[in-house]
Each structure stands twice: as structure tokens, then as C-alpha cells.
Amino acid sequence: MSFLEEREISQAVIRRLPRYYRYLGELLENGVERISSNDLSRRMKVTASQIRQDLNNFGGFGQQGYGYNVKYLYAEIGKILGLEEDHNIIIIGAGNLGQALANYASFEKRGFILKGIFDVNPRLQGISIRGVPVRMMDELSAFVKENDVAIAALTIPKDKAVDVASMLVENGVRAIWNFAHTDLNLPEHIIVENVHLSESLMQLSYKISRYNEEHQR
Amino acid sequence: MSFLEEREISQAVIRRLPRYYRYLGELLENGVERISSNDLSRRMKVTASQIRQDLNNFGGFGQQGYGYNVKYLYAEIGKILGLEEDHNIIIIGAGNLGQALANYASFEKRGFILKGIFDVNPRLQGISIRGVPVRMMDELSAFVKENDVAIAALTIPKDKAVDVASMLVENGVRAIWNFAHTDLNLPEHIIVENVHLSESLMQLSYKISRYNEEHQR
Numbered sequence: 001m002s003f004l005e006e007r008e009i010s011q012a013v014i015r016r017l018p019r020y021y022r023y024l025g026e027l028l029e030n031g032v033e034r035i036s037s038n039d040l041s042r043r044m045k046v047t048a049s050q051i052r053q054d055l056n057n058f059g060g061f062g063q064q065g066y067g068y069n070v071k072y073l074y075a076e077i078g079k080i081l082g083l084e085e086d087h088n089i090i091i092i093g094a095g096n097l098g099q100a101l102a103n104y105a106s107f108e109k110r111g112f113i114l115k116g117i118f119d120v121n122p123r124l125q126g127i128s129i130r131g132v133p134v135r136m137m138d139e140l141s142a143f144v145k146e147n148d149v150a151i152a153a154l155t156i157p158k159d160k161a162v163d164v165a166s167m168l169v170e171n172g173v174r175a176i177w178n179f180a181h182t183d184l185n186l187p188e189h190i191i192v193e194n195v196h197l198s199e200s201l202m203q204l205s206y207k208i209s210r211y212n213e214e215h216q217r
Numbered sequence: 218m219s220f221l222e223e224r225e226i227s228q229a230v231i232r233r234l235p236r237y238y239r240y241l242g243e244l245l246e247n248g249v250e251r252i253s254s255n256d257l258s259r260r261m262k263v264t265a266s267q268i269r270q271d272l273n274n275f276g277g278f279g280q281q282g283y284g285y286n287v288k289y290l291y292a293e294i295g296k297i298l299g300l301e302e303d304h305n306i307i308i309i310g311a312g313n314l315g316q317a318l319a320n321y322a323s324f325e326k327r328g329f330i331l332k333g334i335f336d337v338n339p340r341l342q343g344i345s346i347r348g349v350p351v352r353m354m355d356e357l358s359a360f361v362k363e364n365d366v367a368i369a370a371l372t373i374p375k376d377k378a379v380d381v382a383s384m385l386v387e388n389g390v391r392a393i394w395n396f397a398h399t400d401l402n403l404p405e406h407i408i409v410e411n412v413h414l415s416e417s418l419m420q421l422s423y424k425i426s427r428y429n430e431e432h433q434r
Contacts, residue, residue: 014423018416022398045400081419082426096317103313104414112418150425151418175425177418181239183262191428193421195414197321199235201329201394202298204368204410206231208392209299211408 036067093155158182253284310372375399
């Protein structure tokens with residue numbers, strides 16, 4: 001049975017996989033070939049039993065008395081996360097955040113291929129970021145039709161985001177990485193991953209007031 | 218009993234609060250004074266019963282037959298999230314991502330006051346972003362001691378992040394908004410909110426392969 005045939009992996013495990021992937025990648029870079037769940041547990045500050053449980057979901061890559069083969073486990077988790085396939089990605093909005101994403105070279109290493117960057121600002125036309133020219137929005141729908149765009153990152157103001165997302169979906173984009181501070185209300189089969197920075201900052205602020213309150217009593 | 222004395226609010230509810238806050242803020246901007254849980258449910262695509270349950274955690278702001286008073290509920294959720302207090306924030310790393318955060322004016326509206334921006338690149342010295350000059354890293358520890366810095370946003374490479382975070386904490390910073398792709402391993406009382414963009418992209422990639430797989434069968 002392949003790992004991908006397993007159906008009942010909980011969302012919580014899936015959310016933890018990228019962190020395993022990151023730690024295993026660092027171990028690999030440092031030439032570590034195998035690791036016990038106890039050692040991985042110390043590094044990741046997760047219990048060894050949680051590690052064993054999580055990785056058992058995928059058939060269990062560990063062997064008693066040997067531990068985990070780092071390279072194998074890294075590759076298998078990469079497969080589960082869909083990283084062995086390339087995904088073409090475009091970025092809508094070439095402001096600071098869009099440029100930060102475009103400049104983030106390790107995305108490419110994991111199979112996210114930057115195909116295009118779009119903006120409304122004519123001053124940015126022709127400027128290239130990592131060799132990819134900034135195009136104007138009126139070229140977007142044709143570009144999406146002609147290139148096999150899997151993912152569009154939206155780093156545009158919220159009042160534009162809903163319309164642009166609908167247009168992208170009409171032209172075949174199936175996944176949106178949404179940084180705009182709004183919900184997109186797209187058809188159910190469209191995959192949306194939201195990164196709402198202001199909500200993340202509010203979580204931080206909540207924890208600070210909780211902490212202050214507890215220490216003032 | 219004040220809302221803040223309630224102890225047993227689940228993490229899941231807390232995670233949903235910023236979204237309620239966003240919707241209520243938009244309603245306020247549009248002049249809406251009151252809203253029923255059914256109407257809020259339609260807009261937020263959450264069941265009305267979940268909305269009632271969530272908001273009941275805070276004593277229930279709704280009145281039968283009237284609905285929720287938008288302004289009051291917005292203000293109360295803001296209090297719970299700690300947004301009625303100001304928090305001084307500094308940004309370490311004045312690259313694209315640091316600049317994107319610095320330029321994000323609505324943070325200020327919610328009480329996050331940008332006090333300083335720091336970088337190692339001498340070319341950035343003296344440049345100002347929204348009136349705040351970029352300072353060099355050798356000024357950081359003195360700056361943190363002299364200013365009441367609650368939150369430091371880290372947008373620096375992972376190999377620098379751990380040391381910089383430790384130094385910040387030694388100088389009194391109690392909360393880190395961490396964009397570096399690493400865990401910081403700080404003392405337990407330090408509040409850390411991680412934004413790992415590459416992990417968010419992997420979640421997206423996971424969902425794409427799951428979708429493709431299901432539709433190829």
C-alpha cells in the first residue's frame with residue numbers, strides 16, 4: 001500500500017509534516033544519515049511518542065534499534081506534501097510583499113517555479129525580479145491561459161482581491177495563496193491557503209495581554 | 218464577571234476571534250449598527266450556531282430579537298485581543314518582507330506602534346520607512362533597553378535568527394513575531410508567533426496533490 005493511499009490522516013498530522021520536513025532537511029544538510037525518535041524528539045521539542053505516532057501514519061519509516069533513515073524519510077514526506085512535482089506559480093502584486101515572495105529562492109528548490117509577476121503600477125513594467133519581468137494586469141488572463149499556472153499568490157489590497165481571484169479561477173487557476181485581508185468566496189473545489197498577517201499579530205497581542213493579566217494578579 | 222476573567226476559552230475560539238473582528242470592522246465601516254447571528258453566519262460562512270457558541274464564551278453579546286450590537290461587539294473583541302493597549306514593535310531585517318510589514322499602516326490603527334527598524338546592510342542606514350529610520354544592528358540592544366519594546370518582528374535569515382532572538386529577550390523583549398524559517402528555542406515565558414511561509418506553501422501543495430489524486434481515480 002502506498003502512503004498516498006492512506007485516507008485517514010488527521011489534519012493535525014498534516015499541519016505538522018512541513019516542520020518534520022524542515023528538520024529532516026537540516027539534518028540532511030549536516031550529513032546526518034539516521035536519527036532515533038528520541039533524538040529527533042529532543043531537537044523538535046515534541047515527545048518521541050508523538051513522533052512515532054505521526055510517522056506511523058505513513059506506514060512507519062523507523063526500524064527498531066536503527067531509527068529513521070533521514071534521506072528516505074525526507075523524500076517520503078516530500079512526496080506526501082506534493083513537492084516531488086513542479087508547480088508553476090505567479091504573484092499578483094509586485095509591492096514589498098510580492099517582491100519578498102519572488103526573491104525567496106528556496107521556493108524554487110521545492111518545485112515552486114515562478115512564472116510571472118503582475119502589478120497595476122506602470123512604473124514597475126519591465127523591471128525584473130530574479131529574471132522574471134513584472135507584467136501589467138491586462139496581460140494576466142491571457143498569460144494564465146497560456147501557461148500552466150497551478151498557484152497564484154495574491155499580495156494585493158483586499159478591495160481588488162475578490163475580483164482578481166474570480167478572474168484567475170475562470171482562467172483555470174486552481175489554488176490561491178491569499179495574503180489579502182479578505183475571504184475570497186471562491187467555488188468549493190478551489191484550494192485557498194490564507195496568510196492573514198494582521199490576524200497573526202492579533203494572536204500575539206492576545207497572548208501578551210493574557211500573560212500580563214496573569215502576572216499582575 | 219469581566220470577559221477576561223473567563224478562563225476556559227478554547228484555543229480554537231481564540232483563533233477565530235480575529236476573523237470576527239475583521240468582519241465586524243467591515244460592517245462598522247459600512248455603517249451597519251446591528252446584525253443577527255444568521256446574517257453574520259451567511260457573510261462569514263460559519264453556522265449561526267457556531268457564532269452563537271463562540272460569542273457566548275464572552276458572556277454573549279447578543280439579544281434575542283435584536284441581534285448583535287456591531288460597535289459594542291467589535292470593541293469587546295478588540296479588548297479581548299489586547300488591541301485597546303498600544304504595543305511598541307520593532308522590525309529586525311529591512312529587506313522586502315521587513316519593509317512590507319513596516320509599510321502596513323493598519324497595524325498602527327490597531328495599536329502596534331512601529332518604533333524602530335534594524336538591518337546589517339550599511340546601505341540602508343539613514344533610509345526611513347514611514348518616518349522610521351533604519352538603524353544598524355549594533356544599536357539594537359541599547360535601543361531595546363531604552364524603548365519599551367513589546368514585540369520584535371524577525372525577518373532575517375534563519376542562521377542569524379536564534380542569536381538575535383536571544384539577545385532581544387536578554388534585553389527585555391517578551392514577544393517575537395518570527396518569520397525566520399527556524400524554531401527559536403526561547404525560554405517558556407517568551408511569547409512566539411511563527412509565520413513560516415514555506416510551510417504554508419507546502420500545505421497548499423499538499424492539498425493540490427490530494428485533489429489531483431482524488432480526481433485521477
